[in-house]
Amino acid sequence: MTQQNDNIDNMPNQEEEIDLLELARKLWDSRRMLIRWGIAGAVIGLIVAFSIPREYTTTIKLAPEANDGKAASGGLEALASMAGISMGTGADAVYPQLYPDVVSSVPFVVGLFDVNLVDKEGNATTVRQYLEEDTSAPWWSAIMSLPGTVIGGVKSLFTSDDEVAEGDSINIFHLSPKENDIVLALSSRISANVDTKTSVITLSSTMQDPVVSAMLADTIAMRLREYVTEYRTNKxxxxxxxxxxxxxxxxxxxxxxxxxxxxxxxxxxxxxxxxxxxxxxxxxxxxxxxxxxxxxxxxxxxxxxxxxxxxTPVYTVVQPATVPLRPSKPSKVLILVGFVFLAVVAASAWILFGKDMVNSFRNKKVEEKAEPEQ
Structure with missing residues (x-):
């Protein structure tokens, strides 16, 4: 009786092993198909990787001057920072943890529009002009933006020129759609991070031109210091x-x-x-x-x-702005591996499940058509 129960208990495991072996056998029998799909995924991955423009990232690190008023509570603040708690002093409304919000704010970003830059070829430009004229996008972005372009063209036919025309000055309270797009694009390319333990401020800018990226990062650091200095010394x-x-x-x-x-x-x-x-x-x-x-x-x-x-706050430049020599993205190897993996997974799903589901669906349709004839 006990041996019979053991045989019954072992039956699911044997069936599971048989199922796994059957799946592995299906994949092995269709290995040529998997190879073809993997090659196709590699080709698509290479096309995508080489279609994405290169981006260069410049990073600047600043260390603010230690405040004597906070020295007495330094140990307590250190323990709080280890627990992920930020202790506000109450005396300074713009403390380092708010620097990322300051850098991404609309007034700060709009203030960077007219910053003069020089690209790697020596051409003078501004941040706004560079984003509008000298920044390229992948070829599929033009296809995805085609419906919006058509809708915008239709709207322009029914809109007077006075309403579409934009003034020279930028109204921060009421941005035009084009200005809002530039603000979003620029804010996504600049960032600020603060280490809660060391209070080191990390500023970065990402552009398709390495020289423009370095000059913009240096300008962001200068503008942030001016903003904080003006606030703290205002009174x-x-x-x-x-x-x-x-x-x-x-x-x-x-x-x-x-x-x-x-x-x-x-x-x-x-x-x-x-x-x-x-x-x-x-x-x-x-x-x-x-x-x-x-x-x-x-x-x-x-x-x-x-x-x-x-x-007046004093900031020590731990890491100055330098022109990056290598692009930070895209990672062509990662894109290639990702597309090959997705292609192989899709092929495996088709071999193991998709083909059987399609065949069963076809057989069911054939049986349904054959029943009325009988």
């Missing part, structure tokens, strides 16, 4: 401008009081009248008070200037 610069205004007013008032005292002294030399001496003392006191006020505002102005210098 200090406003205080400095106000201190400068007070200092200028105090200086003018001091010069006027000093001149009044000098004029009165020159006109009333040798007088011993008490009223004349009183007036002279009053003018002298006004001049002294004006000088003291001028001295105080000058000290406040110097402190405001020092505050601006203190709040």
């Amino acid at each position: 200090a610069r406003q205080d400095m401008e106000y201190a400068q205004k007070l200092n200028d007013e105090a200086r003018d008032e001091y010069y006027k009081a000093q001149q009044r005292y000098a004029d009165y002294t020159d006109k009333n030399q040798g007088l011993i009248l008490r009223s004349a001496q009183t007036e002279r003392d009053r003018l002298q006191n006004e001049s002294s008070l004006a000088f003291n006020l001028y001295n105080q505002t000058a000290q406040q102005l110097q402190m405001a200037k020092a505050k601006v210098q203190q709040t």
Whole structure:
């Protein structure tokens, strides 16, 4: 009885082995078909790989200056960063974790449109002009965009020239469809990443020209530093401008009081009248008070200037922009392997399942046609 049960338990395993062997036998019998499909996939993969334009990526790494105010809580922030938690300080609204959002924002991207560039052949261009005129796309993109081009052409027939015409200035609040496409294309080619543990900022730009890629990455780093510097020093610069205004007013008032005292002294030399001496003392006191006020505002102005210098962030360039020598994409080997793999998998699915399903469907149709005749 026990031997009979063991034989029953082993039957599914034997059937499974038979099924697997049958599948392997089908694949081996159709190995020529698999080879043909693999060769076809390799040919298609080569066509696709060589049809995609080369892209060059330039990377810049910046290390921001450590803030003394955060030094005391450095250990706690390090533990929080290990746990994936970002501790905000509350004093700075644009902290490094927001730099990727700043770089991808519409105002920042639109500000790069008019940046002057030079390609590898020495031709002068701008970012917008390069994306519109000098950036190529695979041949199938023209086929995929054909319906949209036809629809746009039909719409232009029913749209007045005044509505289609675009002005020289860009309205960030209301971008035209063409400007919006350029913004999306440029924002997909630039990026910023921040390491939460080391606070190292990595900026990158990808273009089809290596020189353009390096120049654009360098411009992005410069613009980001200017943006952060302007934000962090905004309050200090406003205080400095106000201190400068007070200092200028105090200086003018001091010069006027000093001149009044000098004029009165020159006109009333040798007088011993008490009223004349009183007036002279009053003018002298006004001049002294004006000088003291001028001295105080000058000290406040110097402190405001020092505050601006203190709040100005300093970034150390860990890795500067260099012209890339090799393209970053496309990976022709990966594309080739991927297409060959997909072709072999598709051929295997057809051999194992598709052919039987089609044959059974045909047989069923034949049987259905034969039944009415009987």
